[in-house]
Amino acid sequence: MSLEIHPEFEIPQADLRSPDKVMRLERMGSFFPTRLSFMRILLRRLSKENSTVETKIWEFDHQGYGHAVISISFGGYVYSLVAFTNHLDPTERTDRVIAQKWDACFVLYDGVPEKVEIERLQKNATKQEAGRFECRDLILSRANKSMRLFEHVVDRLAIGQQPDCDLICRIGYLMRTTAVYGNGKFGIADRNRITSRPGFSAPFQAEMLLVWLIRGFTHQLVEHVARSKGGEQFVPLDESFKRFLGIGNSTGLGMAPFLVSHPVLLNNWMMVRETALARARGVKKLSAVQISDIKRLSMRVTDHLKDWQVEDQRQMDRVKVLRREWASVSAFLSDVFLNSDYASEQLINASAQWSVECQELIVSLLTEINPELVDGLSECLDSFGEPRLNPTMKLSELRTILSENFKWGLEVDVSSEAANALFWYVSAEKLEPRLGNRYEEQGSELEQPFDIVKRCKALLLDLEKVSKHLSVAEFLIRFPKHRYITRRIQVSKNFPYSEIRDNLIGEICLPIDMLRCKLSFFGASKFDPKSDRWTRITLFQGAPLFSELDQALADDWWLPTLDKEA
Amino acid sequence: MKRSLNEVETLVRKAAIGAGLETECATEIAQATCWLEQQKLSGIEAASWAISKFVVPSNELTAIDNRYELECILSQGSSLTDMVLVEDRALSVDCAEQCDLLIGLAGVAAQNFDVEFKFVAFSGSKLKVSAYSIEGDLSGFQQQFELSKSPLDAALAQEQYFEKIDIVPNPKHWNLLNEFASKTYVPESEQSRLLGAGAGLSDND
Numbered sequence: 001m002s003l004e005i006h007p008e009f010e011i012p013q014a015d016l017r018s019p020d021k022v023m024r025l026e027r028m029g030s031f032f033p034t035r036l037s038f039m040r041i042l043l044r045r046l047s048k049e050n051s052t053v054e055t056k057i058w059e060f061d062h063q064g065y066g067h068a069v070i071s072i073s074f075g076g077y078v079y080s081l082v083a084f085t086n087h088l089d090p091t092e093r094t095d096r097v098i099a100q101k102w103d104a105c106f107v108l109y110d111g112v113p114e115k116v117e118i119e120r121l122q123k124n125a126t127k128q129e130a131g132r133f134e135c136r137d138l139i140l141s142r143a144n145k146s147m148r149l150f151e152h153v154v155d156r157l158a159i160g161q162q163p164d165c166d167l168i169c170r171i172g173y174l175m176r177t178t179a180v181y182g183n184g185k186f187g188i189a190d191r192n193r194i195t196s197r198p199g200f201s202a203p204f205q206a207e208m209l210l211v212w213l214i215r216g217f218t219h220q221l222v223e224h225v226a227r228s229k230g231g232e233q234f235v236p237l238d239e240s241f242k243r244f245l246g247i248g249n250s251t252g253l254g255m256a257p258f259l260v261s262h263p264v265l266l267n268n269w270m271m272v273r274e275t276a277l278a279r280a281r282g283v284k285k286l287s288a289v290q291i292s293d294i295k296r297l298s299m300r301v302t303d304h305l306k307d308w309q310v311e312d313q314r315q316m317d318r319v320k321v322l323r324r325e326w327a328s329v330s331a332f333l334s335d336v337f338l339n340s341d342y343a344s345e346q347l348i349n350a351s352a353q354w355s356v357e358c359q360e361l362i363v364s365l366l367t368e369i370n371p372e373l374v375d376g377l378s379e380c381l382d383s384f385g386e387p388r389l390n391p392t393m394k395l396s397e398l399r400t401i402l403s404e405n406f407k408w409g410l411e412v413d414v415s416s417e418a419a420n421a422l423f424w425y426v427s428a429e430k431l432e433p434r435l436g437n438r439y440e441e442q443g444s445e446l447e448q449p450f451d452i453v454k455r456c457k458a459l460l461l462d463l464e465k466v467s468k469h470l471s472v473a474e475f476l477i478r479f480p481k482h483r484y485i486t487r488r489i490q491v492s493k494n495f496p497y498s499e500i501r502d503n504l505i506g507e508i509c510l511p512i513d514m515l516r517c518k519l520s521f522f523g524a525s526k527f528d529p530k531s532d533r534w535t536r537i538t539l540f541q542g543a544p545l546f547s548e549l550d551q552a553l554a555d556d557w558w559l560p561t562l563d564k565e566a
Numbered sequence: 567m568k569r570s571l572n573e574v575e576t577l578v579r580k581a582a583i584g585a586g587l588e589t590e591c592a593t594e595i596a597q598a599t600c601w602l603e604q605q606k607l608s609g610i611e612a613a614s615w616a617i618s619k620f621v622v623p624s625n626e627l628t629a630i631d632n633r634y635e636l637e638c639i640l641s642q643g644s645s646l647t648d649m650v651l652v653e654d655r656a657l658s659v660d661c662a663e664q665c666d667l668l669i670g671l672a673g674v675a676a677q678n679f680d681v682e683f684k685f686v687a688f689s690g691s692k693l694k695v696s697a698y699s700i701e702g703d704l705s706g707f708q709q710q711f712e713l714s715k716s717p718l719d720a721a722l723a724q725e726q727y728f729e730k731i732d733i734v735p736n737p738k739h740w741n742l743l744n745e746f747a748s749k750t751y752v753p754e755s756e757q758s759r760l761l762g763a764g765a766g767l768s769d770n771d
Binding site for chain 2: 132134135146147148183184185186187188189190191192193387388389391392425426427428429431434436437440441442443446449471472473474476477478480481483484486487
C-alpha cells in the first residue's frame, strides 16, 4: 500500500528555533508545561477512550490506615493502583531519598491483583528500594502527606465545612511523592513490556498514570478519614477543590542525568516542542475560537502567576518580573492585533523584549491554542534507543560535525578552575546522582561523563594528529578513550537538539534548570525551588477527576487556577 | 532471584566501568550481555568473567598480516566489531578469550546496522548472528575464526523481536558484578547530604 501526500494537507510552519538558542540551560530552566506534556497526553487518551475507574478494594481504619485497589481500563488492558498506608511518626517523615518509611506506598499493577499478590506487594512495596518486585509490577512509588493541609481538610470536612481556600491554593496537594520508579528498577517490569500497548508509547505514560491514580486516591482517603471522624456532620470535599488539588513532588538531582544520558530522547522532546511552536507561528489567520482561547488563557496566566508564591528569592524575583511582563503581553493581545496576519509569529518576535521565562510562557500559550496542529506530534516523543557508534564515518566528517554542532563547547576555556568546578557522581548511599565541588570534595576521579566540553576539546587535539581520511573505527583503535564523545557527536548529526549547550561542570551550571526542563515535559507547574539542585512541584493540578474523563473540558487545564468564587 | 533487563544492563555497565573500561565500551558490553541473555545464553556469566580478568591499561587491537589478535574482549571487542562493519572482507581473528561477548556485540551491532554477522571457525563450524537470532554451532569459536558481515533486509529485521524471558543470574556472578560496580560509587559526604533533595526542611509541613 502506498501513501499519497496531498499538498493541501501539508502544514505550513515557520523555521525551527536553532539549537544554539533553545538548548541553553537558562532557557531550558524557563520552560512551562504545554499540551504536549506527558500528563496532558495521558489524560487526553484516557478521556478519548472514556476510561472508567473503579475502586475494587477499600479497607481502611478510621485513621485512614489500610490498603486499596483502584483499577482503570485503558487501551484494552486493566491496570490497578495498589495503595498501602500506615501510621508514620513525624520524626520519621522525610522526603529525602534516604527515608525508609512513608505515609503511603504504591504500585501500578498489570491487571487486578489477587489476594496473594496484594500480600506480596504489601511486604515489598512498603520497603520500596529494599523490596523485590515482579514483572506485573509496572511502577513503584511512595508519598508523604502534607500534614498541614491533610489534617486541615479532615478537620473541616468532619464538621461540615469546606477547607480554607487560601491554604488549598498555597499548598495545592494532599500528598507529595518522593520517588516514582519505572523501567525494571528493583525487578519491576522493563519498559519494553508495555511500550507496545495502546496509550503507553509516549514517554512516562505508566508513571503518569500511577501519579494520576494516586491523586484521586488522596481525595478518597481524606474524605474517608473525615467521614470517620465527623459521622453525620461530614460533607464531601468540594469538586473544585478536588480538581485543584494535585500531587506534590520533591525532585532532586536524580532527574538531571537522564537528560544527558538520553540524547536522542532529549532531541525528540525538544524537536516536538519546537515543531509545535513552528506550526503555531505558521498560522496566517487565527480563528475566532483561537482568538477567544488566547484571551481567556492569557487571563488565566495572570491569575496563575498571582498564585505562584515561592520562598526561593531567585524564582520569586523571576515570577515578579513575569507578572509585570505578562501585563504587557496581555495588552498586546488586542482584537486588531490578533486578527492581523501571522499574529503568533509577530508575538514571538515581539517577545524578545521580555525575559526568557516570559518568552517560553508565550511558547506554551501558542502551543495551547493549536490542538489540531500539534497534538499528533505526541507520537514523535519517544525514541527507539540510543544508536550505536557508527565506525564507518570518516574523520573529516566527524570533525565537521564537531566544529559545527559543538562550536559552543569548543569556545569554552576549559583550563580555568571555574570551568571545572563541579563533578557529577553516584553516591554510595542509595546510589543517587549527586554533584560535588571538585576542589572541596573527594571523589572526582569517579565522576560521570558529563564533562562534554572537555571531552570535545581532547578529541579535537587527537584528531589533529591523524589523517582525516581514516575511519572512526581506525581512529578509535588508537584512541579508545574518545569512543563515548565520538558517539555523542555522531548523534548530533541527525538529532540537533540532543545536547545541552552549556558546560555542565562549570561553576555557573544550575542543575535546577535541567530539573525544570524535564519536569515541564512531565507537565509540572508551580516550580518551587528549595536550592539550586532540588525543587518541589505540583502534578495534575486542575486535571479532570476520576469521574470527569468523559467531559469536554477534560483537556482544558493548562496552568490551572482555583476558582475562588465557586 | 529474577532480574529485569534494565537491572542487568545497568549493573554490567557500572561493573565494567568500575573495572576500568571506557564508558562507551562498557555500555556496549552491557548491551551485549543483555542480548546474550535474551538468546538464553550465559551473558552475565561471560561478562562477570571478562570483567574479573580485565587489566588496565589494556593493549590496543592489533592486526598482523591481516589477522586480528583479540587479547581482551572487553576493551577490544567493540573495535573488532567496528572493523568488521568497516571492511568489505572477512577478518581473520585469533581470540585469546571466550568469544561469547563478541557474539553479543555482533548481535547489538546487527540491530543497529541492518546486517548479519557470520563466524566461520577453522574447524568448519558456522554461526550466523542477526539482530534477534543466532543460528549454528556455538562451540568451536574459542580460538581462530573468520568474521564477516552481510547486509540484511531492513524491513525483515524490524519485524523481529525477542521473546520475553526470565533472567535468573547465578548469585556468584551477580555479586561479583556488584563488587566491581561499587567501585564507581562515591562515599557519602556531609556536604552532599546537606545539598540533596529534601534537605534543610521539615517535611512535616
